[in-house]
Amino acid sequence: DAGVTQSPTHLIKTRGQHVTLRCSPISGHKSVSWYQQVLGQGPQFIFQYYEKEERGRGNFPDRFSARQFPNYSSELNVNALLLGDSALYLCASSSPLSRTDNEQFFGPGTRLTVL
Amino acid sequence: AQSVAQPEDQVNVAEGNPLTVKCTYSVSGNPYLFWYVQYPNRGLQFLLKYITGDNLVKGSYGFEAEFNKSQTSFHLKKPSALVSDSALYFCAVREGNFNKFYFGSGTKLNVKP
Numbered sequence: 001d002a003g004v005t006q007s008p009t010h011l012i013k014t015r016g017q018h019v020t021l022r023c024s025p026i027s028g029h030k031s032v033s034w035y036q037q038v039l040g041q042g043p044q045f046i047f048q049y050y051e052k053e054e055r056g057r058g059n060f061p062d063r064f065s066a067r068q069f070p071n072y073s074s075e076l077n078v079n080a081l082l083l084g085d086s087a088l089y090l091c092a093s094s095s096p097l098s099r100t101d102n103e104q105f106f107g108p109g110t111r112l113t114v115l
Numbered sequence: 116a117q118s119v120a121q122p123e124d125q126v127n128v129a130e131g132n133p134l135t136v137k138c139t140y141s142v143s144g145n146p147y148l149f150w151y152v153q154y155p156n157r158g159l160q161f162l163l164k165y166i167t168g169d170n171l172v173k174g175s176y177g178f179e180a181e182f183n184k185s186q187t188s189f190h191l192k193k194p195s196a197l198v199s200d201s202a203l204y205f206c207a208v209r210e211g212n213f214n215k216f217y218f219g220s221g222t223k224l225n226v227k228p
Contacts, residue, residue, distance in 0.1 A: 033214045042218030056215045106158035
């Protein structure tokens with residue numbers, strides 16, 4: 001079985017631009033979460049989506065948005081990029097929302113560099 | 116609010132020796148605790164989890180973790196370290212029924228031959 005996939009692998013943008021990151025969860029997984037990992041820190045929660053609805057949002061500005069599609073894949077959008085948005089963006093999927101013992105399965109991440 | 120703390124930025128151990136990577140937590144309600152490992156330029160890989168039950172949890176690659184409620188700790192352990200265990204280790208706590216994980220700052224494990 002394929003794991004969580006993310007595209008692109010690397011991305012270089014300039015300040016003020018917009019970026020779209022993509023994620024495909026493990027087959028059968030309906031929940032997708034996005035995390036930002038700045039170099040030297042642990043991942044920070046951005047969003048969680050389940051059945052195409054936002055179920056959780058972290059402490060990130062409105063420049064960050066996301067959506068989930070009928071096939072459960074997801075996009076993370078970031079507008080008006082700042083230098084501080086440079087990070088590894090991780091997508092994670094898990095099966096049913098209500099299971100408290102579910103671990104998350106992470107993709108390899110997208111490395112975003114903002115110049 | 117949920118949080119975890121990893122007090123050590125780096126742990127150095129010789130191959131064959133036991134290793135411990137420390138984690139303490141602060142939660143309201145029942146703790147759902149996890150350990151993940153991250154290799155360079157890779158995503159996070161699940162190692163083990165504590166939800167309920169036995170305080171000693173066994174996971175992947177020979178790792179185990181000990182849940183201690185009185186000390187609010189969830190330390191990761193391995194009886195005999197391998198050079199290939201060298202990586203970045205993250206402790207995490209899950210918030211309630213949602214897939215919102217709070218991660219620690221990470222501990223870099225260096226295993227020397």
